[in-house]
Amino acid sequence: MQTLPKEVEQLFHYLQNGTSAFHVIAHTKQVLTEAGFTELHIKDNWTLTKGGRYFCSPFDTTLYAFTIGESCDLSNGIHIAGAHTDFPAIKIKPNPEIFSHGYMQLNTEVYGGPILNTFFDRPLSLAGKVVTKGDRYDRPVSHLVDLKRPAVYLPNLAIHMNRAINENGAPIDNQKHLLPILGTLNEYLNKDTTFMDLLAKEIGVDAKDILDYDLCMYNLDQPELVGFTEEFISAPRLDDITSVCALIHGLVESKNADRVNLVCLFDNEEIGSLSKQGADSTLPSVIIGKIWQAFGKNQIDCMSDISDGLMLSVDVAHAYHPNYPGTQDITNYPIMNGGFILKTASNQSYTWDCESMASLIALCQQENIPYQRFxxxxxxxxxxxIGSIISSHLPMRTADIGVGLLAMHSSREMMGKDDQISLTHFAKAFFEN
Structure with a gap:
């Protein structure tokens, strides 16, 4: 394998560590802390200084990171960029144990819109959060869990029992066919074994102390360069870790003396964003309001100041697929490694207006950053x-951008290596200019 460019190496680290939305945020905290950012807490009154670099994680799957220019008086507004930490997955239900004909399996449910058949016939692991009893009922203790080994498996039905699979496909019944196998019943796995027992051994607690969990199955494959000249990246969870990585490292590496810059990482985009930790919540307004309040300004001042700002919704886009040419627009069909993508839709499913898009194009031309239109x-x-959702809460010009993918929502997706570089360079330029 060739030497990885810095931007691609950063992405690989994110992909390897970000096996659940909880782990994406944990890795982000590590990156920000190592870069000298100070952690704040949502319940506290914030004492902020010009030139400061801060982050706040109100929930374990969300994070807000921001910098305040040394000469900033807040009237210069704000640049905001948002991305999401979640990805399509298969999650473990409560009381999941199923014992059938000598096997132990788990009951599951689908999260978001994954291409389900891509989860079959490959080693899968489990990652997420387990919560145990604390010293009081309202003070539970959270534990990040990542088994990091092939723990469960979803086998396909043999072609001999479904002769028409290649012609007609294999319809998936979510309740019947997405029950992964843990193993056969034996002294370790038996009908007295509970999933709580297995989790307890992983995190070193008593099973009776586990109160709840939020766990997903994930593809264990490592990110790799692919293609004859290794110009592509193939990896799980490119949607939307590509954006999270570019924004965080772009913010860390940027310098701007005159303005506030803010990165918002949301959860639950894959299921509509309507949650306390999603983009369709009051949290962005609360965070921005606390920043302005720390410098003696009220909410009306805040909304007035940010109205002249600019916001990015950063999420993956659809690259041109040579085997399915009829799925793309006839004049706007971005290809992998042609640059990151500016997305527009007249129905505002991708939010934009002429002024915001013109600003981004002008910045790309100024900084010589390759871009494409979709x-x-x-x-x-x-x-x-999240673009239209968050811009409906904040009075700012907003535009949608991202890198192009093939196999979007597969358990393993594909992108152009150079596109991650262009997106990271653009994120840095966006925060600096």
């Missing part, structure tokens, strides 16, 4: 992002 095929509804 618009949906007119017969295709397509997906959406």
């Amino acid at each position: 618009a949906k095929h007119s017969n295709t509804k397509g997906g959406g992002t």
Whole structure:
């Protein structure tokens, strides 16, 4: 393998560590702490200084990181960029134990919109959070869990029992076919074994002390360079760790003396963003309000000051697929390694206006950063992002951008290596200019 560019190496570290939304935030905290950012807590009154670099994680799957320019008086507004920490997955239900014909399996449910058949016939592990009793009922203790080994498996049905699978596919019944196998029943796994017992041994607690968990199955594959000249990246969870990585490292490496810069990392984008930790919440306004309040300004001052700002919704886009050319727009079809993508949609599923898009294009031209345009095929509804949601809460010009993927929402996705470089360079330029 060739030597990795810095931006790609940063992405690989994020992908290897970010096996759940909880772990994405944990890795982000490590990056920010090592870069000299100070952690704040949402319940405290904030004492901030010009030139300061801070972050706050109100919930374990969300984080807000911001810098305050040394000459900033807040009237220069703010640059905001948002991304999401969650990804399509298969999650473990409560009381998941299933004992059937000598096997132990787990009951599961689908989170978001994964391409389900890509989770079959590959080693899967489990990651997320387990919560145990604390010293009081309202003070539980959280434990990050990542088994980091092939713990469960979803086998396909043999072609001999489904002869038409290659012609007709294999319809998946979520309640019947997504029950992973842990193993066969034996002295260790038996009908008296509970999933809590297994988790307790992993984190070194008593099973009776476990109160709840939030765990997903994930693809154990490591990120790799692929292609004859290794110009592509193949990895799980590119959606949307590519954006999280670019924004955090872009903010860390940027310098701006005149303005506030803010990165917002949200959860639950894959299921609509309507949650306390999602983009469709009051948290962004609360965080921005606390920053302005720390410098003696009220909420009206804050909304007035930020109205002249600029906001990015950063999420992956659809690259041109050579085997399915009819799925793309006839004039706006970005290709991998052609640069990061500016996305527009007249129905505002990708938020934009001419002024915000013009500002981004001008910045790309000024900094010589490659970019491409994307618009949906007119017969295709397509997906959406956090852009329109968060811009409905904050009175700011907003635009949608991201890197192009193939196999989006597969358990393993594909992108152009150079596109991560261009997105990271653009994030840094966005925060510096």
